[in-house]
Amino acid sequence: GQNIDQPTEMTATEGAIVQINCTYQTSGFNGLFWYQQHAGEAPTFLSYNVLDGLEEKGRFSSFLSRSKGYSYLLLKELQMKDSASYLCAVGFTGGGNKLTFGTGTQLKVEL
């Protein structure tokens, strides 16, 4: 199957840095996305990686290692509003825009 694995929950302190990991099956890999979803809202796009390396967007960065089937989302200078579910999603060759999602990592930011 095309399992996407990520931790279920994480807790971090306001102002700190947190790294959310995601592992996936490498066969047929064709791109990885990170989405943020606040409770009761739709997922919003954060980042897209298709080549190895780090993509930085303000306080958020995403890293990809295709050979290891591994990605992480790095959130810096955490704010209370960053408390949300973070979804890792992978596209596979031949799948068009079909994304396979992990179950999400619920991040709680505390004072």
Added chain:
Amino acid sequence: KAGVTQTPRYLIKTRGQQVTLSCSPISGHRSVSWYQQTPGQGLQFLFEYFSETQRNKGNFPGRFSGRQFSNSRSEMNVSTLELGDSALYLCASSFGTTSPYEQYFGPGTRLTVT
């Protein structure tokens, strides 16, 4: 630019009934994908339409169907509703010219089956 819109936002149906949900993509986007989100299973892909053709399909029974119109608006239909169909149904749109591509989600339709 207006975002993805979905109607209705909330729906309550009875087992055995059928339901039709609607999605209007961002202007210029030709791909519309549908996902089901439940607490236990997370986000699961239902199907994708591109230029009025179903391009991909997930592992859902035939009771779940969809279509796309020439203006890229899409509908999904669920027939013979079951209790387990209670979920948030999300549609996502993208340009879809190459795959995969950045997708933008609508607010979803919350379906409750009683």
